Amino acid sequence: MATRIRPSSKRCAVIGGSGFLGRHLVEKLLDKGYTVSVFDIRQSYELPGVTFHQGDLCDKLGLLTALRDVSLVFHCASPAPASDNKALFERVNIQGTKTVIEACTEAGVQKMVLTSSASVVFEGTDIKNGSEELPYAKKPIDYYTQTKIEQEKLVLKACNKDRGFLTVAIRPHGIFGPRDPQLVPILVDTARRGKMKFIIGDGSNLVDFTYVENVVHGHILAAEFLRPESPICGKAYHITNDEPVRFWDFMSDMLVGLGYAAPRYHLPYFLVYGLALLLWLLSVLLRPLVAFKPTFTPMRVALAGTHHFYSVSKAKQDMGYKPLVSLKDGIKRTVESYPHLRHGV
Ligand SMILES: NC(=O)C1=CN([C@@H]2O[C@H](COP(=O)(O)OP(=O)(O)OC[C@H]3O[C@@H](n4cnc5c(N)ncnc54)[C@H](OP(=O)(O)O)[C@@H]3O)[C@@H](O)[C@H]2O)C=CC1
């Protein structure tokens, strides 16, 4: 009888490996001696030690090719929240994740680490030092978050020690760093259009922003701790910089670092939220006639005007997590990585 050869534990796949977080993860995995298959809808770079498989994660056959001989899968693919496309979020984050789980079990993958989001418990009101015990949001702030909740539930439920398939979810918050396509580019674009003059609310709200290398560290720790006897099986873990910061201080440090003025004038939170809601409704109603995307969406206003920071005690206790890069160093490295976004360039 042929004995099944167990795939090498240093052979892994990163679904979404062409994206911001995915590429940082791939680079660290290579440093640590892993060989990596990237599965993504686009190929954004080439690196020795990486095999690219271009495809849609809803296509099981394509996935099966990429998962051949792979024992560990990181799933960090998602449509961008700014796409605001309900059908796409449902197709990729829910149906696609079901397909990823099926493909993993068919291919004999033993471990899967999902990139979820701390926002799965956020309803637009204050969260201070929130633990993983908080229930999922009953009223998530947008469709993206709604589908991230369903996705996380699917992956955690699929954890099955008897069948040798172990899963864990990492919930980062506000990832930033070099090559980030969202936070800094949106911030700079808003500043260049003269709209970054206002502070929403009194500016005292504390938020987590997480340097990308710390998020990568949390993912790799989770993969290495994921064993049948470990408490992390089938669980979700917050991963942050463990340094909550005033939202508007963080934005100001980025802006000033890039040569732009920091926002100074205060606007009442509920006024801005109401206006954002009105604009969003208008953009949805007028979508067939004119396409416009408001910068200050209700989701962004809620994130900019409330407290939302999370405890990482559980990750510290169960997998020895500790951020590797401080917020100050993370901001410095990020600012230096965007010379083309500096004021006047
Ligand atoms: N950025 C943040 O602050 C946070 C992000 N997260 C989560 O982290 C993960 C990574 O985010 P981030 O790196 O910022 O995002 P990116 O958009 O940079 O990376 C996601 C990658 O997945 C790809 N992708 C999208 N749809 C599919 C598909 N159907 N099949 C295959 N690949 C696909 C994207 O391609 P394309 O670009 O062409 O769409 C992209 O290359 C996501 O799961 C996100 O939900 C969680 C918390 C915070």
Ligand SMILES: CC(C)=CCC[C@@H](C)[C@H]1CC[C@H]2C3=C(CC[C@]12C)[C@@]1(C)CCC(=O)C[C@@H]1CC3
């Ligand atoms: C008010 C304004 C225009 C601020 C500019 C910065 C924002 C674009 C970011 C501030 C907080 C960020 C954030 C995310 C995206 C970018 C911001 C809104 C996420 C929604 C990305 C996906 C997640 O899972 C949660 C993130 C929360 C924080």
